[in-house]
Amino acid sequence: MSKDPLSNKQSSPRIAVAGAGAIGCTLAAILAHAGQAVSLLARGSTLQAIQSQGIELRRQAETYQVPVTVSDDAHTLGSQDIVFLCAKSHDLVGLAQAATPLIGPETLIVPMVNGVPWWYFERLPGQDGRRVKSVDPEGRLRALLPSAQVVGVVQFMTAERVGPGSVVSNTPALLILGEIDHTESQRVQDIVDVLNASGIESRHSAQIRDPLWMKIIANLTTNPLSVITGATLNTMYGDPRLLPITRKILFEGLTLAAAHGARIPLDPDTIIKETIAMGAVRTSMLQDYxxxxxxxLAAIGDAVLELADAIHLPMPTARDVIAMAHYRGTSQRR
Ligand SMILES: NC(=O)C1=CN([C@@H]2O[C@H](COP(=O)(O)OP(=O)(O)OC[C@H]3O[C@@H](n4cnc5c(N)ncnc54)[C@H](OP(=O)(O)O)[C@@H]3O)[C@@H](O)[C@H]2O)C=CC1
Ligand SMILES: CC(C)(CO)C(=O)C(=O)O
Structure with missing residues (x-):
């Protein structure tokens, strides 16, 4: 495989977005609206809706109706330069299987997934070979998605699916991408350039696990608690009854991140202020509930506790809240 498969291409790269939910439709609509060669892997009623009327994206007082090439058969879409995998962590094996025909030996795989990723220990000097059992218990993701082709991404954006093929995304989007072995590369820069040229603010990091920890902590502090309380981001970080709980989880998460050598550029008070400023956002986990x-919860909660257990860090508040969120999730589905 050439090291930088996109660097010598004259035409725009072939991009596929697999998974047509909140994030996948938002990303595909923005890329297609900007003129990129985008295909979307969708299924069921979402596929039908997008085939007949394109993706409907409502963003900052504008509504866009964006036609995209869409199919439920990845063979018809063929091998791509970049594949964004956009699904919940627990659906990733199924999505990766469905997306296999999109992935050739030089395709860059960009998993747009919250929580601790299955690749966390991969290509990390001294740790390669360790597995995150909570997210990849049988090693199926590792087998399906070759780590040399995986590009890490951390998504600071929000989106909500309001109907099949119809999404709302009002907060500013920032994507940070990086090689999972913490090098800089032209191929990551090429993806960053495509995203920026399409209007999605993106940055290249040579330490992708630093912003990853920032995002793991954002999800850890808010997603499980939102399921228990029904509260939005600004309330969980602003209400005097909830802030003490959020703050304890924040400190537990920051301690774990520091133990993993992550450099978090923001102090706790700034994190609290910036989260309140995001407004009345319902977390993706609350939407699912x-x-x-x-x-x-496996990626956002259990995997974090797995990493904490491995170094004997107790994380009592996070543990209690995650247990309650599990209870809510399963009691609702009985
Ligand atoms: N939404 C948000 O605001 C944010 C989400 N994230 C993260 O991004 C990731 C994606 O989230 P989000 O877009 O909200 O999730 P959604 O549940 O909205 O979308 C996931 C999509 O994947 C599709 N899918 C799942 N399995 C398959 C399969 N085997 N074949 C084809 N399609 C499949 C689902 O299809 P179907 O509908 O048919 O089931 C669904 O459309 C998650 O990790 C989430 O935590 C991160 C930041 C913010
Ligand atoms: C909005 C945010 C940051 C909340 O943790 C998120 O990533 C989600 O909803 O899953």
């Missing part, structure tokens, strides 16, 4: 969908 309200729709009766499975909760992404």
């Amino acid at each position: 309200e729709h009766g969908n499975p909760l992404e």
Whole structure:
């Protein structure tokens, strides 16, 4: 495989977005609206809706109706330069299987997934070979998605699916991408350039696990608690009854991140202020709870506790809140 498969290409790269939910439709609509060669792997009623009327994206007072090439058969879309995998962590094996025909030996795989990723220990000097059992218990993701082709991404954006093929995304989007072995590369820069040229603010990091920890902590402090309380981001970080709980989880998460050598550029008070400023956002986990969908607790909760257990860090508040969120998730689905 050439090291930088995109660097010598004259035409725009072939991009596929697999998974047509909140994030996948938002990303595909923005890229297609900007003129990129985008295909979307969708299924069921979402596929039908997008085939007949394109993706409907509502963003900052504008509504866009964006036609995209869409199919439920990845063979018809063929091998791509970049594949964004956009699904909940627990659906990733199924999505990766469905997306296999999109992935050739030089395709860059960009998993847009919250929580601790299955690749966390991969290509990390001294740790390669360790597995995150909570997210990849049988090593199926590792087998399906070659780590040399995986590009890490951390997504600071929000989106909500309001109907099949119809999404709302009002907060500013920032994507940070990086090689999972913490090098800089032209191929990551090429993806960053495509995203920036399409209007999605993106940055290249040679330490992708630093912003990854920032995002793991954002999800850890808010997603499980939102399921228990029904509260939005600004309330969980602003209400005097909830802030003491959020703050304890924040400190537990920051301690774990520091133990993993992560450099978090923000102090706790700034994190609290910036989260309040995001406004009345319902977390993706709260949205799933309200729709009766499975909760992404393995990646956002259990995997964090797995990393903490490995170094004997107790994390009592996070543990209690995650246990309650599990209870809510399963009691609702009985
Ligand atoms: N939404 C948000 O605001 C944010 C989400 N994230 C993270 O991004 C990731 C994606 O989230 P989000 O977009 O909200 O999730 P959604 O549940 O909205 O979308 C996931 C999509 O994947 C599709 N899918 C799942 N399995 C398959 C399969 N085997 N074949 C084809 N399609 C499949 C689902 O299809 P179907 O509908 O048919 O089931 C669904 O459309 C998650 O990790 C989430 O935590 C991160 C930041 C913010
Ligand atoms: C909005 C945010 C940051 C909340 O933790 C998120 O990533 C999600 O909803 O899953």
